[in-house]
Amino acid sequence: MKLEGKVVIAQGGGPTAVINQSLVGVTLEARKFPQVTRVYGALYGVQGIVNEEFVDLTQETTHNLEQVANTPSSALLSTRDKPDEKYCMEIFKVLKAHDVRYFFYIGGNDSADTVRIVNEQATKADYEFRAIHIPKTIDNDLVLNDHTPGFGSAARFVASAFTGVNLDNRALPGVYIGVVMGRNAGFLTASSVMAQKYPDDGPHLVYLPEHPFHRENFLDDVKRIYDLYGRCVVAVSEGIVDENGVPIVTKLSGNQEKDAHGNVQLSGTGVLGDLLSELVRTKLKIKRVRSDTFGYLQRSFIGCVSDVDQREAREVGERAAHYAIWYNLDGSISIQRTGFYSVNYQLENLSDIAGKTRTMPDEYINAEGNGITDEFKYYVRPLLGSGFPVAHRLRAPKVAKILTEK
Amino acid sequence: MKLEGKVVIAQGGGPTAVINQSLVGVTLEARKFPQVTRVYGALYGVQGIVNEEFVDLTQETTHNLEQVANTPSSALLSTRDKPDEKYCMEIFKVLKAHDVRYFFYIGGNDSADTVRIVNEQATKADYEFRAIHIPKTIDNDLVLNDHTPGFGSAARFVASAFTGVNLDNRALPGVYIGVVMGRNAGFLTASSVMAQKYPDDGPHLVYLPEHPFHRENFLDDVKRIYDLYGRCVVAVSEGIVDENGVPIVTKLSGNQEKDAHGNVQLSGTGVLGDLLSELVRTKLKIKRVRSDTFGYLQRSFIGCVSDVDQREAREVGERAAHYAIWYNLDGSISIQRTGFYSVNYQLENLSDIAGKTRTMPDEYINAEGNGITDEFKYYVRPLLGSGFPVAHRLRAPKVAKILTEK
Numbered sequence: 029m030k031l032e033g034k035v036v037i038a039q040g041g042g043p044t045a046v047i048n049q050s051l052v053g054v055t056l057e058a059r060k061f062p063q064v065t066r067v068y069g070a071l072y073g074v075q076g077i078v079n080e081e082f083v084d085l086t087q088e089t090t091h092n093l094e095q096v097a098n099t100p101s102s103a104l105l106s107t108r109d110k111p112d113e114k115y116c117m118e119i120f121k122v123l124k125a126h127d128v129r130y131f132f133y134i135g136g137n138d139s140a141d142t143v144r145i146v147n148e149q150a151t152k153a154d155y156e157f158r159a160i161h162i163p164k165t166i167d168n169d170l171v172l173n174d175h176t177p178g179f180g181s182a183a184r185f186v187a188s189a190f191t192g193v194n195l196d197n198r199a200l201p202g203v204y205i206g207v208v209m210g211r212n213a214g215f216l217t218a219s220s221v222m223a224q225k226y227p228d229d230g231p232h233l234v235y236l237p238e239h240p241f242h243r244e245n246f247l248d249d250v251k252r253i254y255d256l257y258g259r260c261v262v263a264v265s266e267g268i269v270d271e272n273g274v275p276i277v278t279k280l281s282g283n284q285e286k287d288a289h290g291n292v293q294l295s296g297t298g299v300l301g302d303l304l305s306e307l308v309r310t311k312l313k314i315k316r317v318r319s320d321t322f323g324y325l326q327r328s329f330i331g332c333v334s335d336v337d338q339r340e341a342r343e344v345g346e347r348a349a350h351y352a353i354w355y356n357l358d359g360s361i362s363i364q365r366t367g368f369y370s371v372n373y374q375l376e377n378l379s380d381i382a383g384k385t386r387t388m389p390d391e392y393i394n395a396e397g398n399g400i401t402d403e404f405k406y407y408v409r410p411l412l413g414s415g416f417p418v419a420h421r422l423r424a425p426k427v428a429k430i431l432t433e434k
Numbered sequence: 435m436k437l438e439g440k441v442v443i444a445q446g447g448g449p450t451a452v453i454n455q456s457l458v459g460v461t462l463e464a465r466k467f468p469q470v471t472r473v474y475g476a477l478y479g480v481q482g483i484v485n486e487e488f489v490d491l492t493q494e495t496t497h498n499l500e501q502v503a504n505t506p507s508s509a510l511l512s513t514r515d516k517p518d519e520k521y522c523m524e525i526f527k528v529l530k531a532h533d534v535r536y537f538f539y540i541g542g543n544d545s546a547d548t549v550r551i552v553n554e555q556a557t558k559a560d561y562e563f564r565a566i567h568i569p570k571t572i573d574n575d576l577v578l579n580d581h582t583p584g585f586g587s588a589a590r591f592v593a594s595a596f597t598g599v600n601l602d603n604r605a606l607p608g609v610y611i612g613v614v615m616g617r618n619a620g621f622l623t624a625s626s627v628m629a630q631k632y633p634d635d636g637p638h639l640v641y642l643p644e645h646p647f648h649r650e651n652f653l654d655d656v657k658r659i660y661d662l663y664g665r666c667v668v669a670v671s672e673g674i675v676d677e678n679g680v681p682i683v684t685k686l687s688g689n690q691e692k693d694a695h696g697n698v699q700l701s702g703t704g705v706l707g708d709l710l711s712e713l714v715r716t717k718l719k720i721k722r723v724r725s726d727t728f729g730y731l732q733r734s735f736i737g738c739v740s741d742v743d744q745r746e747a748r749e750v751g752e753r754a755a756h757y758a759i760w761y762n763l764d765g766s767i768s769i770q771r772t773g774f775y776s777v778n779y780q781l782e783n784l785s786d787i788a789g790k791t792r793t794m795p796d797e798y799i800n801a802e803g804n805g806i807t808d809e810f811k812y813y814v815r816p817l818l819g820s821g822f823p824v825a826h827r828l829r830a831p832k833v834a835k836i837l838t839e840k
Contacts, residue, residue, distance in 0.1 A: 043605050068833060082833035095826035101601030103828050108606065125836045192734030195507030199449050200514065298704010298727050305703070320729030321704050328598030331738060331823040417737040420501035422509050424489035427474060430531045431486060
């Protein structure tokens, strides 16, 4: 009745602050089952599977696993490979050779697709095999999920960063543009609004990939805010596009470096922020214009993590082991919100998650496409976790002037 | 005997994570003295003084002051103005009109110079007046100080950021270049080495303004590390210069925007990182090259602060009040290291601090000018504060391959 064999766990795509919680969740839970002969980790994601690069997590101390769980970025290392049918056949061949009966892949929607294809091949080969996709992405763009592990901590970083730069911009006024990760989904950029506490706090403007970006509207928006407050803080998603879906960074720069998936390079360069700054400087004649690109810090910064995110990332890993080993099921674990704030986990069909992208619902974006609604704040608040730092201002009264006004 | 009158406190230059600790230290301490009739804060630094923009901190609740102390960035707002003789005469005129007898200016070496000139004018005018400079700068570039308030928290941010990006770069290998603030002094960039735990951890290369930057040496260094580890993490100071003192950013880009002090714009743009990436990509033919510019996050990020830095920033503020109001002295407060780790505060002559810049001592930089010595690590470690997060790796043994090697 019980399916005896090995477990393989792998991590794919961009790392997050809590991806190792999921790894450790599966590992510790899987090690408890007598039918599990070994728990292997594949190095460098699916690439490590085809190269037979496994480490034996059964021989890892529980204590060290707990330390690793609290360390950001994929402890098993990662890959950008997006396997096709043939690649997946290689994966399956190696897994079978090692008597692997349980496969857990921690990643985004591309990883879900890999799990789906490998699982199909096992079925075709009549090889008894369980395959589970464990969700992970700072972009929060998996369908059927209320949110995804990794997003909460990245959102906490972005909100903390904007809390600080808003204070900095208030002390030394000017225009500040912060560029946030997110190719198709604006959730992470939208999280910047959690920095707003006082009525005039930034970010004053937020631009997402979900809404076409118009140069002229952008300049009008910045001018209006700058005239009002004498300063302006802008949050921009790296993935903003025009009405034809052309990335603004391509349009403004002509740069075309593409990755393995045929996508334009968005991260690891400050060019979008610099181009938008230049636009504001030349068109609006504002002298102090600065931009920062948050880059890799937002997904790997050690010491800025949401405890809610940590807990959930651990639990999706544990639940994955339960579904596969206890219940003998395949699928993708999803997070469902059941209250304010409570969650439950359930199993989705792999084909319902694989390769699909969720974007920001309309009710989270204002009509003008340059700001975020309170519905989103209510949605995102619990995901930031406990102890989210809050800024305070002086409230001391003004003193009457003595000398003549200059 | 006791000098009766008002206190004015102002904050100048770039904000830090703990600059409000100093503000609150002076305010709470000054409010205890009966000869102090009022404690005023000047808005926007010296600019607020000449415009008579004061708030009455005597009427601020102690509770709110404590909340503000824990908030990064100048609560009294700031200025980039660097007053000359005439400007300082205006300052003195306003301070005298408001019966101000105690002036505290929290800032870097430019601010110390302002305090010095204003104090000279009071002496000339035979006006009984105490003036104290309170140190603050993330650059850690004040002479006669072991280190400066604000540096420890910024160093903690930079070390945390590199801990994360090193893990990220290990998971998805390539070349990563992180650009850190610091026009003349490399202390902050050097702090990145606190991310090194395992022998192959980055940053593998560190370039500072103290050592001329040679394009060819840089490319050779990156190639050597990349050949060795299959990846390379680089920390670069925004202020790196060639052998003639010409900023590398100017040399590579031709960009020349200058600030009020006649300095080339270094922060608030990703251009240096992008240019260095381009160099590595084209000359070394390495495909995955990424750069991040840490920008304003490193001086304002809420939630990443050194408790040692907080404590010391508070104490320099308190000691400033003591020297001026108890002892009737002028000067600049300095931090002296007395053990590992303990400090003491003392009063320096304003003219010994004003306008002078301290840079990294030779013994903190390796002979090649591309790395940092253990002496620096020993120096900087206590300044990062308690609970500095540490990364952990898996130590699980490798599994033997079954299929033929591909």
